[in-house]
Amino acid sequence: MVNKDTPIVRTRFAPSPTGHVHIGSLRTCLFNYLYAKQKNGQYVLRIEDTDAERSKFEWEHELIKILEWLQINWDEGPALINGQKFNPDDYKMDYVGPYAPYRQSERKDIYKKYLQQMLANGTAYYCFCSREDVEAEKQYLMSIGEAPIYKGKCRDLGRSEVEQCLAQGKDSVIRFKCPLNHKIIFNDLIKGEVEFDSNIIGDIVIAKDLDNALYNFTVVVDDEEMKISHIIRGDEHLSNAPKQILLIEALGFKQPQYAHIPLILGPDKKKLSKRDGKTSVVDYKDAGYLPEALINFIAFLGWNPGTEKEIYSMDELIKDFSLEKIQKAGAIFNIDKLDWINGFYIRKKPLADLTEMVVPYLEKAGLIEEKAAELYEIKNTGEEVMFNYLEKVVALYQERLKKLSEIVEMVDLFFVKDLAYEKELLNWKEMTDVDLVESLKKSHEILSNIDENNFNKDNLEPILMEQAEKMPNRGNLLWPLRVALTGKKNSAGPIEIAEALGKEKTLQRIDSALQLIKET
RNA sequence: GGCCCUAUCGUCUAACGGUUAGGACAUCAGAUUUUCAAUCUGGUAAUCAGGGUUCGAUUCCCUGUAGGGUCACCA
Numbered sequence: 001m002v003n004k005d006t007p008i009v010r011t012r013f014a015p016s017p018t019g020h021v022h023i024g025s026l027r028t029c030l031f032n033y034l035y036a037k038q039k040n041g042q043y044v045l046r047i048e049d050t051d052a053e054r055s056k057f058e059w060e061h062e063l064i065k066i067l068e069w070l071q072i073n074w075d076e077g078p079a080l081i082n083g084q085k086f087n088p089d090d091y092k093m094d095y096v097g098p099y100a101p102y103r104q105s106e107r108k109d110i111y112k113k114y115l116q117q118m119l120a121n122g123t124a125y126y127c128f129c130s131r132e133d134v135e136a137e138k139q140y141l142m143s144i145g146e147a148p149i150y151k152g153k154c155r156d157l158g159r160s161e162v163e164q165c166l167a168q169g170k171d172s173v174i175r176f177k178c179p180l181n182h183k184i185i186f187n188d189l190i191k192g193e194v195e196f197d198s199n200i201i202g203d204i205v206i207a208k209d210l211d212n213a214l215y216n217f218t219v220v221v222d223d224e225e226m227k228i229s230h231i232i233r234g235d236e237h238l239s240n241a242p243k244q245i246l247l248i249e250a251l252g253f254k255q256p257q258y259a260h261i262p263l264i265l266g267p268d269k270k271k272l273s274k275r276d277g278k279t280s281v282v283d284y285k286d287a288g289y290l291p292e293a294l295i296n297f298i299a300f301l302g303w304n305p306g307t308e309k310e311i312y313s314m315d316e317l318i319k320d321f322s323l324e325k326i327q328k329a330g331a332i333f334n335i336d337k338l339d340w341i342n343g344f345y346i347r348k349k350p351l352a353d354l355t356e357m358v359v360p361y362l363e364k365a366g367l368i369e370e371k372a373a374e375l376y377e378i379k380n381t382g383e384e385v386m387f388n389y390l391e392k393v394v395a396l397y398q399e400r401l402k403k404l405s406e407i408v409e410m411v412d413l414f415f416v417k418d419l420a421y422e423k424e425l426l427n428w429k430e431m432t433d434v435d436l437v438e439s440l441k442k443s444h445e446i447l448s449n450i451d452e453n454n455f456n457k458d459n460l461e462p463i464l465m466e467q468a469e470k471m472p473n474r475g476n477l478l479w480p481l482r483v484a485l486t487g488k489k490n491s492a493g494p495i496e497i498a499e500a501l502g503k504e505k506t507l508q509r510i511d512s513a514l515q516l517i518k519e520t
Numbered sequence: 521g522g523c524c525c526u527a528u529c530g531u532c533u534a535a536c537g538g539u540u541a542g543g544a545c546a547u548c549a550g551a552u553u554u555u556c557a558a559u560c561u562g563g564u565a566a567u568c569a570g571g572g573u574u575c576g577a578u579u580c581c582c583u584g585u586a587g588g589g590u591c592a593c594c595a
Contacts, residue, residue, distance in 0.1 A: 016595045051594055131593070138591085147522045148591060173593050191525070200523055200591085208593050215595050239524060239590045262526080262588095269587060297532095300544095304533060308543050327526095327533080330588065334531045337545045347558075400557045428554075468554080478554035490556035 009041030010229045013074075014219070016048040017059035020280030021066050023333065024234060024264045024272060027298045031261060032232045033072050034299070034321040044226055045074035045101040050218055052105070064101070066281050070291045071314070077101055102226070104218050111213035114221050114251060115174060115206070123250040124206060127154040127175045128165050149202025150175070174207040176217075176247060184242040189230075189259035189323045196242035204243055220244050224253040232259045232323070235330070236271070259323050262302050263330040272333050284338075288361065288404025290349075293342040302327040311344065343402045355387065355394045358407045362390075365408040367415040392500050396492035410491070414500060419487030419509065423520045426513060428479035433517055436480055440517075442467060443481045444510045447498065455503040460495050484513035 011032040015025050036043035045067070049055035067073070077099025118124035129150075138148040155177060157165075165172065182198035206217035213221075219240075223231065238260045248255050266276030273279060278287070284294055296312050305312075305320045312320070346354065362368045371386070397410045413419060426436055446463055447455075464481075468474040482494035485501060498506045 014595090018595075048595060054594070134593095142521060142591090145521055149522095171593095194524075196524075202591095205593055212593085214593070219595090234589095235525070236589055237595090240595090242524095260525085265588080267531090271589075300532070302532085306534070308534080310532095310544060329526050331533090332531060334545070337532065340545055343558090397557090399559090402557095473554080475554040480554095482554065486555095488555090492556085494554075 007229055009036055009039035010044065010227055011036040011041065011232055012044045012046050012223070012226060012228050014046045014048050014222075014233075015063060016051065016054075017056060017063060018051065018054040019059060020282055021059075021063050022272075023279055023281060023284070023298070026066075026070075026281050026294075027264060027301060028232065028234055028261065029067070029072060030295060030298055031259075031303075031321075031323075031326075032230075034317050035230060035232060035323065036075075037318045038321050041229070042075040044076055044228075046222060046226070047101050047103045047105075048215070048218070049103055049105045050213060050215065055105070060101075062282060066285070069285060070295060074099065074101065078103075078106070102222070104222065107218075107222070108211055108213070110225060111207070111218055111221055112210050115210050115213060115217070118176075118206075118250065119174065123177050124174050125155060125157065125177055125203075126162050126166065126172045127203070127205070128157075128170050128172050129153055130171070147200040147202070149200065150204070152177075152203050155203060172209070173205045174209065175203040176206045176243075176250070178203050178246060182246070184245050186241065186245060186255070186258060188238075188241075189257055190262075190326050190328060191238070191260055194238070194241070196239075198242070198246060201243055201246065206247070216240060216243050217247060220247045220251065220253065223256055224248070224251070228256050230257045230259060232261060235260050235263050259326070262327055264301055265330045265332045267332060269330070269332065271330075276333070277335075286405070288357075288406070289338065289342050290345045290357075290404075293338070293345040296345075297338045297341050301331045301333065311341075339402045346401045346404070347399050349398075351391055351395055351398065354398060355391045358394055358404055359390065361405055361407055362411070362415075365412070367408065367412055371415045389500075396496050396500065400492070413486045413488065413491070413497075418512070421483065421487035423516050425487070425489060426480045426483045426517065428475045429473070431476060431480070435476065437514060437517055439471070439477050439480045440484060440510050440514050443477060443484075444507060444514075447503065447506055447510070450503070452503045455506075456499045457495050460498060464495060480513070481510070484510050 013025075013029040013032050015021065015029070033043050035041075047060055047063075049060070115124065119126075127150075134150055137151060141151075142148045154175070178201050179198055184196045184198060186194060188194050204216060205214060207213040222228075241258055241260070245255060264272045266272045268276070278284065281294075285291075292313065295314060295317070296310075299312060299317050299321075300310065303321070303326050306325055349357070359368070368386075371389070393411050393414050394407070397407060400410065401407060426440075431439070443464070446467055447460070450459055450463075464477070465474075468477040471477050478494055482491060482497065483489075485494055485497045485506060491497065501509070
């Protein structure tokens with residue numbers, strides 16, 4: 001349990017709602033969550049939507065839905081902070097948990113207060129330089145091999161001068177007065193000791209104006225206000241750390257612990273990006289990756305428990321996770337392994353659960369309606385029959401499935417009326433058309449003799465296999481039959497398929513195959 | 521270009537000075553099998569280079585090389 005002398009661990013996930021949730025963001029989120037939970041601490045969600053132009057509510061909504069799907073819940077939010085009961089109607093959406101997320105767009109007053117404080121004590125100042133001038137200066141500095149920073153032209157403007165410019169309505173921004181010749185050294189929990197020189201930072205812009213604070217500033221203020229103890233974030237923020245530490249010092253805040261985790265890389269070893277294919281979590285969700293598989297896989301990108309155990313549930317991850325075991329180097333996103341893990345979890349799913357999960361894909365492909373109507377007509381018993389039928393079909397493909405979306409191309413044969421395939425597919429090795437016709441007729445004959453009510457694997461297998469053994473090769477009987485029933489190169493076995501298809505449809509498809517041979 | 525970070529099989533990684541450098545995915549071969557999966561067995565495959573330190577370096581230090589990140593009135 002938490003010792004009252006040790007400060008409580010509080011982590012945060014701070015995405016900006018400017019696009020789909022990136023797979024790298026997900027990992028940052030996961031690590032923050034795991035660490036907080038393991039330490040019996042708290043994990044908060046903070047939406048960094050200070051950029052009003054690029055931030056869209058739909059992206060925040062997507063994020064919340066993703067977190068719900070993954071069951072990563074945050075521990076507090078504005079409803080708690082205000083000490084009042086949370087009323088979802090006050091907000092723009094219905095939340096899954098008791099708290100809304102923090103939103104930086106709703107915290108402007110807080111930033112303003114600190115901005116005024118810095119302006120008053122001289123750790124920040126108004127700058128009236130034009131963007132063009134600043135940009136030109138940077139280009140010049142770069143060309144002579146120096147750090148491209150703002151050199152501080154407005155740094156020591158007199159008070160009256162500032163007020164005059166402000167009164168004239170001159171364009172301005174608020175800059176941080178970065179201390180000169182100052183070494184910033186901090187101990188990163190993953191990288192170890194890292195050192196920066198303040199001279200290469202320059203006087204960064206911390207706000208457009210009093211009401212529009214910018215990232216480096218809002219982060220520092222919020223992390224202090226929210227009492228964040230550990231900042232776990234992507235490596236790309238490592239160079240932001242010294243800026244933020246300087247701001248923390250200027251504001252007299254407490255410095256949190258930093259842990260910069262390595263990036264997830266594409267096959268080209270560059271930061272995973274759109275050119276590498278799917279990078280957003282929704283893409284994986286839609287493709288039919290299970291949340292537990294995605295979490296298991298993502299956790300192992302750049303982290304491992306130090307043992308040979310590789311299959312981990314969320315609870316097990318919480319138990320075994322440690323920042324010390326996080327890798328220093330970036331990790332290439334290896335989709336093959338994700339597929340393998342996903343297939344593993346799919347095979348482990350109870351059949352009924354899997355069937356339920358697969359239904360939306362079949363519905364979307366338009367496969368279910370017709371079949372349902374047919375079944376209801378025959379049995380007249382409703383949805384249960386349909387579900388049982390689906391279960392039967394899904395069972396045949398459970399161990400072949402790597403992702404849920406694949407179910408459509410695998411089982412469509414059970415739902416469509418006619419199959420379309422090339423006649424050549426029916427040929428097993430060196431079979432001639434004569435052999436083929438004979439084989440299919442044999443199958444037809446055998447299957448015709450079985451009563452519709454006994455048309456199942458137990459009854460079909462013995463006689464079908466008996467006949468198959470009489471052939472030069474079992475495949476001579478079974479391959480053409482299987483193709484006739486499925487129209488596919490690969491599928492589950494013909495006997496199971498015949499059972500699922502039912503007698504009538506099975507015989508019908510054999511006839512169609514014979515017809516196809518005759519036509520060509 | 522400045523600054524910062526990184527470097528073990530193709531990929532994810534283990535080995536916190538002494539191992540035949542281990543595991544997983546992928547791949548290859550075999551078993552099983554009507555096909556494809558699944559499953560089982562086995563194989564191929566790695567310490568970036570050069571210097572140190574040490575009896576001994578994947579491991580510690582330096583240099584080089586390569587890769588990456590970052591340098592917005594984005595986050």
